[in-house]
Amino acid sequence: MPHIALLESQPGIRGAMAFRPETARPLNDLVEVLLHAPNSLSPGERELIATYVSYLNDCHYCQSIHGAVAAAHLDGDEELVHRVKADFEHAAISTKLKALLVVASKVQRGGKHVTAEDVAHARSLGATDVEIHDAVLIAAAFCMYNRYVDGLATIQPRDEAMYRERGKMVARDGYVSVSKTYLPAEPVPR
């Protein structure tokens, strides 16, 4: 049971966002820019970073939904998502993405763990400053979203089909558009 009175019909972060639409809006705007808006990193690559960090933080809801969004962007390749979580160095992804996942995993433990060598390595494999910036911020942001979802003890169903369907919808329409299905049309004054 959630720690506070969240709508039981809305699992994970959706319940928390419906509870507090004023914070839901910037939270959705941020994830939209980081994961869905046009970028030189593909949506699939960015979702893999989000999924990997959520996996390291052991957040069931976030790693399941972002893993499903990633798979939807990657032609339904759920096996690749599992490989990245288990051992990304041996997964069938680009060397640049592997270097960015190293940076992301350091950020997950604490930003100060990222070294000049980690960044130089990513750059030598073709990562731009914006891509390094975005890898750092995606990792940092998921250290927020994961703690938000777990810290309120939100409902996190064990239902792969639910995540798979939702993942396809988010991959197609984006976060802000999908948020309209669970947020009120206008901010509710308190």
Added chain:
Amino acid sequence: MAHIALPEGLPGISGAFVFRPETAKPMRELAHVLLHEPSSLTRGERELIATYVSSQNECHFCQASHGAAAACHLGEDDVVRRVKADFESAPVAPKLKALLSIAGKVQSDGKLVTAEDVERARREGASDLEIHDTVLIAAAFCMYNRYVDGLDSWQPRDDGMYAQMGQHLAEQGYLKSSQR
């Protein structure tokens, strides 16, 4: 030197915000709602939660700037130091102590927050909204702190600069930069 080419002369998160305005906008708006807009928790209390979490994450820029904003709201800086050192013995309300205890758990891992932690906060008068906002402030500073440190942004050791910044944040909030 920062890990990427951030604009020079802008400390901490300000340089990163100028580097990537598309992400700066929602990050500023989130901080503004959580720390500055009207709430049943005072601005000083909310800045203390942000400062405490930033101190647990050892982020110099964030604990110095939000500590200065808290001191500005509260009219003194001794309480800020005492909250960072040992909030249970600091001169703050029992409700805020219970919320700081929840924030400290969230800083480590959201799953560490127990029903007992939440019950204690409720017993001291915390509402569901206050508990929600405490969890999200703590979670959000786990993002801001990692962002500032993960880019190796410039974090001056300059108390006067943070005092000025804190005053700007306390008076103006988070939507516009304190840097000119």
